[in-house]
Amino acid sequence: DAKTTQPTSMDCAEGRAANLPCNHSTISGNEYVYWYRQIHSQGPQYIIHGLKNNETNEMASLIITEDRKSSTLILPHATLRDTAVYYCIVRFQGGSEKLVFGKGTKLTVNP
Amino acid sequence: DAGVIQSPRHEVTEMGQEVTLRCKPISGHDYLFWYRQTMMRGLELLIYFNNNVPIDDSGMPEDRFSAKMPNASFSTLKIQPSEPRDSAVYFCASRERTYEQYFGPGTRLTVT
Numbered sequence A: 001d002a003k004t005t006q007p008t009s010m011d012c013a014e015g016r017a018a019n020l021p022c023n024h025s026t027i028s029g030n031e032y033v034y035w036y037r038q039i040h041s042q043g044p045q046y047i048i049h050g051l052k053n054n055e056t057n058e059m060a061s062l063i064i065t066e067d068r069k070s071s072t073l074i075l076p077h078a079t080l081r082d083t084a085v086y087y088c089i090v091r092f093q094g095g096s097e098k099l100v101f102g103k104g105t106k107l108t109v110n111p
Numbered sequence B: 001d002a003g004v005i006q007s008p009r010h011e012v013t014e015m016g017q018e019v020t021l022r023c024k025p026i027s028g029h030d031y032l033f034w035y036r037q038t039m040m041r042g043l044e045l046l047i048y049f050n051n052n053v054p055i056d057d058s059g060m061p062e063d064r065f066s067a068k069m070p071n072a073s074f075s076t077l078k079i080q081p082s083e084p085r086d087s088a089v090y091f092c093a094s095r096e097r098t099y100e101q102y103f104g105p106g107t108r109l110t111v112t
Helices: none
Strands: A009-013 A018-023 A031-038 A045-050 A061-064 A070-075 A084-092 A105-110 B005-007 B010-013 B019-024 B031-038 B042-050 B053-056 B065-071 B074-079 B088-095 B107-111
Touching: A009 A018, A018 A031, A018 A084, A018 A105, A031 A061, A045 A061, A045 A070, A070 A084, B005 B088, B010 B019, B019 B088, B019 B107, B031 B074, B042 B065, B042 B074, B053 B065, B074 B088
Parallel strands: A009 A105, B010 B107
Antiparallel strands: A018 A070, A031 A045, A031 A084, A061 A070, A084 A105, B005 B019, B019 B074, B031 B042, B031 B088, B042 B053, B065 B074, B088 B107
């Protein structure tokens, strides 16, 4: 699975959009981009995933660049409860079941 | 649905003792995963099962660790004998065909 690079930490004001970037320049054509988050002292929580089209669900939007070398997770109206570590994972769907979690981005939403 | 259930939530034990962690996956999920999380190593996969059969145990640190899944609704992770370096939060996760893993609340293990 391709390696991902994320900023160590980010801050966001409550009510504003949080845009979390992820670089995955070595991604291959059949690898998906997954986002999970981990709120303090809880288990990781699935957010969204995509292949090449932009995706949106009730939690977030995922924007993948046309060359698929990077993506952005967007939380449209961040709340204090969105403070968490956000993990971007690239995985070949249909291959190994392993999810390789990196260090992620610590997002702090400030009041 | 109650989600993935893990027990105990906290375990404190002395070095050399046997430790058994338990997991009940979400009903209908046919994959079960055991992860370990530490500050130093982050979140790492130990082993996973498909339809109760262990598929990949390459992440199991050593022979002191063993995992079983006797039926579709129950799995255990056992450490015997335990050591202080095994102190970590252990997560169980399950999934069905949709590739989204659902994690339990974790068991915080402290070995003194």
